Amino acid sequence: MHIPENWSPADASLHKRTLLITGAGNGIGAAVACACAAQGATVILLDKVVRSLEAVYDRIEAAGGPQPAIYPMDLEGATEKDYFDLATTIETEFGCLDGLLHNAAMLGALVPLTHFESELWYRIMQINLNAPFMLTRACLSPLMKSEDASVVFCSDRVGRKGKAYWGAYAVSKAANENLMQILADELETNTHIRVNSIDPGPVATALRSLAYPGENPEQLAKPGDVVQPFLYLLGSDSRGTSGEQFEIS
Numbered sequence: 001m002h003i004p005e006n007w008s009p010a011d012a013s014l015h016k017r018t019l020l021i022t023g024a025g026n027g028i029g030a031a032v033a034c035a036c037a038a039q040g041a042t043v044i045l046l047d048k049v050v051r052s053l054e055a056v057y058d059r060i061e062a063a064g065g066p067q068p069a070i071y072p073m074d075l076e077g078a079t080e081k082d083y084f085d086l087a088t089t090i091e092t093e094f095g096c097l098d099g100l101l102h103n104a105a106m107l108g109a110l111v112p113l114t115h116f117e118s119e120l121w122y123r124i125m126q127i128n129l130n131a132p133f134m135l136t137r138a139c140l141s142p143l144m145k146s147e148d149a150s151v152v153f154c155s156d157r158v159g160r161k162g163k164a165y166w167g168a169y170a171v172s173k174a175a176n177e178n179l180m181q182i183l184a185d186e187l188e189t190n191t192h193i194r195v196n197s198i199d200p201g202p203v204a205t206a207l208r209s210l211a212y213p214g215e216n217p218e219q220l221a222k223p224g225d226v227v228q229p230f231l232y233l234l235g236s237d238s239r240g241t242s243g244e245q246f247e248i249s
Contacts, residue, residue: 018041110211152230
């Protein structure tokens with residue numbers, strides 16, 4: 001699916017919405033966080049590198065957006081208690097959670113499965129799959145307290161059609177798609193939570209440069225070029241749409 005043609009957000013379309021974004025320290029996560037703040041959202045920035053989070057925090061403050069919050073967390077080592085502690089903090093500080101973007105991801109290595117190291121496989125699955133599951137489950141309580149909540153998984157085309165050498169990354173993204181659909185189906189009745197995924201396509205990010213080191217990043221979309229569909233899915237205009245796989249043309 002694609003967002004409605006010629007859609008653009010109304011001014012302050014995310015006013016009074018509280019959004020949690022993982023991998024918010026750089027790339028697409030940082031760009032979406034800044035765009036959401038520009039539309040009036042209070043953004044909770046989650047990443048493992050505090051310095052990167054502080055830089056995004058400063059960008060939002062300098063642009064005049066609502067004061068964001070920083071929540072350092074290493075998804076690889078986070079425990080179940082860590083996620084529930086985060087959810088409790090959100091409820092205590094903000095009352096509810098209106099949106100959750102699962103953007104953080106680890107590429108690992110592009111090698112044949114016969115040579116894929118088990119330890120690396122586990123690490124990628126922990127960050128790309130187990131973390132979104134545990135974070136979503138923990139945050140269901142503050143999400144339930146919102147009158148219009150949205151959960152978005154940042155997808156990838158190799159998660160929708162397998163491709164040689166993409167290993168654990170592709171498998172984790174495919175599992176994310178299924179997790180999204182299960183959640184959407186389970187939350188469709190008696191909740192105000194919608195769940196969707198979006199493939200932003202080729203974007204000049206650090207992960208992309210690892211996968212395609214010989215590629216010219218100047219020929220790719222920049223993170224700021226792809227924020228609009230995320231604004232749509234995290235905002236009220238996408239209300240009633242759930243269980244869908246979006247992509248950016």
